[in-house]
Structure formats: structure tokens, C-alpha cells
Amino acid sequence: MKEKRQTIQKGLVWDAVTTATNHPNAEQIYENIVLKHPSISRATVYRNLNMLVDEGKVKRIRVLGGPDHFDRTLGNHYHIQCTDCKQVSDIEMFDDINLCAKNVETFGYVLESYEIVFNGVCPDCQKKHAAEKQ
Template identity: 45%
Template sequence: MTIKRNTIQRTLVLEAVNRLKCHATADEIYEQIVAKHPHISRATVYRNLNQLSDAGEIRKLEVPGGADRFDHRCHDHYHVRCLKCGRVFDVEMAHLDGLEQQITDTHGFEFSGHDLMFRGICPECRK
């Protein structure tokens, strides 16, 4: 078992994700941090985002056709992405536990979970 050090940089990254609360991209998180800590590198922020995600302290959202996003809410829940501005929002609905057991698998997969990304137009873009 590898023990991860809780570095100052890791704390800065976690605090930025928690402060932003907007499913930010790695670049947006980096820009937030570098504004106050100009000597932190982009690679350090990216590495810490991945480590925090692997540790379950934040959630990494893989967005088809877009940049990965990072979520401060780690429990199972769904998202919607605006087709105009690309922002990602939480969808308030019950998580469909056991959905994987309803799949007729023809490829030999052993399913371990699921993510759903809805798409639509956000209220700001509809104006």
C-alpha cells in the first residue's frame, strides 16, 4: 500500500475544486490557483487532480468530445452538459442503483458502474 503525502499543492488543488463547485476543467482549476500562487506548475495541478480523483476525494468526469471535469461531489449522481456553452451541471434525480444488472451483455464485460451525461441547453444560453 502506497501512502500519499498530503502536500501543500494537493491541499491548494482540493480547495480550488471545492471553492469552484462548477465541474471545472483542469485549466480552470489551474488558473484559479496560479492567480494566488504564481509559482505552481500546470503539471503539478494536473498530477494532484488525478491523485485526488484516484483517492476518491474528488470525482473526475470524462466528457465525450470535451475536457475532463472535476467535481467536488463524490457520491454517485448524474450530470447534464449544455450544448451551447459546454458547462456541466448536476442533475437532481435518484441514482439508478443496479442498472448494470439490467444489461444484456454480448461482449463478455463485467460491469462495475456507470456514468450518465445528459445534454441540453442551459437557462443562460436559452436567453
């Protein structure tokens, strides 16, 4: 992957992704940046975010029924998405996935990478639903 030149705007997008405590989507990244840099455009943020993904500096997390989210952790790991609020978080898993990955080879594939996103309802949304039922 060819690294493109570093611009101020790309640096702002990089900082927004790497300092996020969650896995923001592009719109959340834009909203974070525009608070301090109101002249930056949505298109500039999206374009630079895609460049960072293309350069392998940021990981795109594709989720069902919502926008892509972005992660600063590049190694293979797992995510869980709340089906209500669409928040994406890391989830720690253990060795069973290695057996599945090795099984891929039996189909003649050479595994290069994988993405796993679990879906469920987060604790905050569960509390909200419980409060609504009362």
C-alpha cells in the same frame, strides 16, 4: 488506492475542487489557483488533480467534445453538460436508472459503478441564442 503524501500544492488543488460551486475542468482549477499562487505551474496542478482522482478523493467526469471536469461528490449521480458553453452541472434523477443498472446483471456483469452525462443547452446559452435572433 494508496494515498500519497499531502503536499501544499495538492492541498491547493483539493481546496479549489472542493470549494468550486460548479464542476471545473483542469484549466479552470489552474486559473483559480494561480490567482493567489502565481508560482504554481500548470503541470503541478494537473499532476495533483490526477493524484486526487487516483486516490478516490475527486471524481473525473468525462464529457464529449471537451476536457474532463472534476467533482467533489463521489457517489453515483448524474450530470448534464451544455453543448454550447461546455459547463457541467449535477442533475437530479430518480429511480428509473436503478432498473437499467439491474438489467446489466442479465448480461452477466457485476455492476461496480456508472457515469451518466446528459447533453443539452443551458438556460444562459438559450437566452443568449434568443437575444442573438432578435
